Amino acid sequence: MSNELLEFDVIAEALIEKAQKDGAETMWDRKAALKTQCGFGEAGICCRICVMGPCRVSPSPDKGAQRGICGADRDTIVARNFARMCCAGTSAHSDHVRDIVHAMYHSSEDGPFKIREEGKLRKIAAEWGIEEADTKETYALAHELAEMALMEFGKPFGTQNFLKRAPESRQEIWEKENIAPRAIDQEVVTLMHSTHMGCASDPESILRRSLRTSMSDGWGGSMIGTEFSDIMYGVPKERASESNLGVIDPEQVNIMLHGHDPNLAEMIAVASKNPELIEMAKEQGAKGINVVGMCCTGNEMTMRHGIKIAGNFYQQEMAIITGAVEVAVVDVQCIFPALPKLAKSYHTRFISTSPKAKIAGDMYIEFNEEDPLSCAEEVIKTAVMNFKNRDASKVDVPELKAExxxxxxxxxxxxxxxxxxxxxxxxxxxxxxxxxxxxxxxxxxxxxxxxxxxxxxxxxxxxxxxxxxxxxxxxxxxxxxxxxxxxxxxxxxxxxxxxxxxxxxxxxxxxxxxxxxxxxxxxxxxxxxxxxxxxxxxxxxxxxxxxxxxxxxxxxxxxxxxxxxxxxxxxxxxxxxxxxxxxxxxxxxxxxxxxxxxxxxxxxxxxxxxxxxxxxxxxxxxxxxxxxxxx
Ligand code: CUV
Ligand code: SF4
Missing domain, CATH: 3.40.50.2030 (Rossmann fold)
Structure with a gap:
């Protein structure tokens, strides 16, 4: 097993070498070009929260500037910068979850978004105190629950519903320490406010508020995201899959799914099984359509469908460098803006789909929750028709993959x-x-x-x-x-x-x-x-x-x-x-x-x-x- 790990590093090296030969740039080239990264930024003591700045204060209490122009000291500056990371992180998870809840709100018997786990739907509905959760019509209940979940983002009173899952002792701590999160949007907004120029300067208070905002992610947005995705797309079950770049199959049309939102990925999974599209791929000389996952969307898809994992974050460029990816399709988060340019070194088409993460440089096909399959089909057609553009001399897929x-x-x-x-x-x-x-x-x-x-x-x-x-x-x-x-x-x-x-x-x-x-x-x-x-x-x-x-x-x-x-x-x-x-x-x-x-x-x-x-x-x-x- 340790051998696999060693070989795996060899793959990275080989592909970086291939990139150089192909004239393609990777994250390591860019890291080298940055030379030494900024020490003030690294220590968190550069403030650019207002336009009197940027103010970079000294990390040492003995020498150099001790305060920014407004008088903020290093403790305040560090605390505010940290808090804003919590805000952005919470926003990313929770806002992606909002889209999942919207999809559930649009779910219907004959539409593309369905309720697959009725039992779980009823269980969560009962947990949240919806009356007659065990007898209501499935989709009426799903829509009611979705509306309630949307309120978790903006309800004017009360704290997150899922906190009640925790042991009472924990709930008491959250109450006492004032870190029980209220509405998700409120927690983010109020912390952005607190960390505006000339607001909170007490680092302890800022940390406490950062915890509360982050709690609205873990016990709010993220928990809703998991449970609601399960209700719509199925509770993950034990299944076999494969992982590493070797899951890219040179004989098939390869579609790399990268990002986070299961809405897009699920639709691509459905569309990739469309016999007409598979037939089309065969007409183009491919053996079939191979969807592979990258990063968290890869995790969602492997958990629910056994779709193979091409790799994790640092391999997103390497997948394209194999020269065998027809389309890299993405939604939100953790996507290098470098990918469209990299794709141009190969035949790969890069497609962004989310208005929240429109990535410049190649194609944009908007994913629309009201008509989600049309985007997915267009992505697949693009991939299929791109198969013939592959440059065989640039194809080199490492053979390694693990069960x-x-x-x-x-x-x-x-x-x-x-x-x-x-x-x-x-x-x-x-x-x-x-x-x-x-x-x-x-x-x-x-x-x-x-x-x-x-x-x-x-x-x-x-x-x-x-x-x-x-x-x-x-x-x-x-x-x-x-x-x-x-x-x-x-x-x-x-x-x-x-x-x-x-x-x-x-x-x-x-x-x-x-x-x-x-x-x-x-x-x-x-x-x-x-x-x-x-x-x-x-x-x-x-x-x-x-x-x-x-x-x-x-x-x-x-x-x-x-x-x-x-x-x-x-x-x-x-x-x-x-x-x-x-x-x-x-x-x-x-x-x-x-x-x-x-x-x-x-x-x-x-x-x-x-x-x-x-x-x-x-x-x-x-x-x-x-x-x-x-x-
Ligand atoms: Ni959401 S956040 S690189 S894909 S785990 Fe992977 Fe996971 Fe970090 Fe991103
Ligand atoms: Fe400088 Fe204060 Fe403005 Fe920050 S908020 S940039 S420390 S003046």
């Missing part, structure tokens, strides 16, 4: 856990077996490992190293986002990976017939992790902060990840970040993040770039939690 098992929604995970109990005598359908395994010490604990790639660290190395260290120590890993795809490529999402585990985890994997690293989906699906952890806490009658569970984002880069870290800390889980956010310029703010916040939420941010050291810290953390629980 992968995906699909561990909360429901599916609980189903898998039932395999470890005696169905005649024990309760089934709950997280009790998981709690039992942890309490018995068979599993020492669990880690949610999530987030992106970042060229500041060797791609996938931190993800894989951390996961391997933890499973070796009997810590089960649940993964999402690009971390999940790193695990997939390294062969950690297959049953055989149990050989890399400690004795306890290995035994648990054998009994439940699961891999030691569980793919739980996309970034918004971190809400699945929150939900699972919450169920365990409730089942054991403890607070989330008492559980031997941690969060980690070893290679993150996005503002979304900053919001995620903040809601995970707010939920009571220590969160290990492998890349420094832009806060090192304020010792006081760093102290608040790594210590102060512990007093409010029972958890903190931990900064550690070395994954081996991070694993050691996590093990000590987990063992400490166990001791305190007396287990």
């Amino acid at each position: 992968t098992i995906v699909g561990y929604s909360v429901e599916t995970t609980i189903g898998a856990l039932d395999r470890v109990v005696n169905s005649q005598t024990d309760v089934t359908g709950t997280v009790k077996p998981l709690g039992d395994l942890v309490w018995a010490g068979v599993l020492r604990g669990a880690a949610g490992i999530v987030g992106c790639n970042n060229p500041k660290v060797e791609h996938d190395y931190a993800h894989i190293t951390l996961m391997k260290e933890l499973i070796k120590n009997d810590v089960i890993c649940v993964v999402t986002g690009c971390a999940a795809q790193a695990a997939a490529k390294a062969g950690l999402l297959k049953l055989e990976a149990k050989e890399l585990c400690g004795r306890g985890l290995k035994e648990a994997c054998e009994r439940a017939n699961i891999p030691p690293v569980l793919h739980m989906g996309s970034c918004v699906d971190i809400s699945r992790i929150l939900h699972l952890v919450t169920l365990v806490a409730n089942e054991r009658g403890v607070d989330i902060a008492e559980l031997p569970v941690v969060g980690a984002a070893p290679e993150y880069m996005s503002e979304k990840a900053v919001a995620i870290a903040s809601y995970v800390v707010s939920s009571g889980l220590n969160t290990y970040l492998g890349v420094m956010p832009y806060v090192s310029g304020s010792e006081n703010f760093m102290k608040l993040m790594t210590e102060g916040v512990k007093e409010w939420t029972g958890a903190a941010y931990v900064f550690e770039s070395d994954p081996i050291k991070a694993a050691e810290l996590i093990m000590a953390d987990i063992e400490d939690k166990r001791t305190k629980l007396g287990i």
Whole structure:
């Protein structure tokens, strides 16, 4: 397995070399061209919130400018910059979720958006207090629930509905510390206001408000996104898939789906099965139509359809460099603006589809929720008709791909856990077996490992190293986002990976017939992790902060990840970040993040770039939690 990882790095090198030969530019060329990145920006002490600036203050209290023109000091400047990252991250997740809810609002028996999981629809509707949730007509109920969800973005009173899932102790903490999130849009707007020139300057207050805004993502937008996508597109189930660039098939028309919103991806999946379009592909000399996923849209599609994963964040350019991608179609988030230009070095057509993320440089076919299939069909036709334009001399698809098992929604995970109990005598359908395994010490604990790639660290190395260290120590890993795809490529999402585990985890994997690293989906699906952890806490009658569970984002880069870290800390889980956010310029703010916040939420941010050291810290953390629980 470790060989695969090594070979995989060889692929990266080979493709970067190919890019040079093809005259194509990659992120590494651009990183080199930037030379040294800005030290003030990196430390978070450059303020350009008003036009008297930009003001860059000194990181040192002993020399240089101590304050911006308005008098803001480094603590205020760092805090405000951090807060605005939380705002943007929360906005990205939640606004993409708003589109999912809109799709559900437009769902109908005979339209393209349907309700596939009526049981889940009724369950969530009842959870949210809709009357007669078990008897109302399906689509009437779906529309009512969608309208209620839209109110979660803008309701004038009250807090997020899903907070009630959490243990009471946690809900009390959120109330007491004033971090229970109200309407999502309100939380973002009010924090943007707070961080406007001449508003909040108290770093503690700004951090607290950042947590509350981020909470409206984790327990609001993201959780709605996960649950509603399941209702419309199906609850993910265990299924086999494959991952890495080798899933691109030179004999077929290849369509690379990249972005986040399942609405577009689902429609492309449907349209790609249209026999007329497949026939058209054959007429063009291809064997068929091959849809492959990249980043979170790839996660959504592999979880629900087994669509193969071409790669994670840092491979988006490499997929095009293979020369065998007919169309790269994208919606929102994590898409390099470099792609259209890169595509021009090959025959690839780049198509953006979202008015929120119109990307200049090639095609734009707008995705419209009222007529979603026409966009999807046009994308596929474009790909099919582009097949003949391929330059055979530029096609070079690396052969490597790994087998992968995906699909561990909360429901599916609980189903898998039932395999470890005696169905005649024990309760089934709950997280009790998981709690039992942890309490018995068979599993020492669990880690949610999530987030992106970042060229500041060797791609996938931190993800894989951390996961391997933890499973070796009997810590089960649940993964999402690009971390999940790193695990997939390294062969950690297959049953055989149990050989890399400690004795306890290995035994648990054998009994439940699961891999030691569980793919739980996309970034918004971190809400699945929150939900699972919450169920365990409730089942054991403890607070989330008492559980031997941690969060980690070893290679993150996005503002979304900053919001995620903040809601995970707010939920009571220590969160290990492998890349420094832009806060090192304020010792006081760093102290608040790594210590102060512990007093409010029972958890903190931990900064550690070395994954081996991070694993050691996590093990000590987990063992400490166990001791305190007396287990
Ligand atoms: Ni939403 S946010 S690079 S695709 S995990 Fe991947 Fe995940 Fe980060 Fe983006
Ligand atoms: Fe400078 Fe203050 Fe304006 Fe920031 S808000 S740019 S520190 S004057």
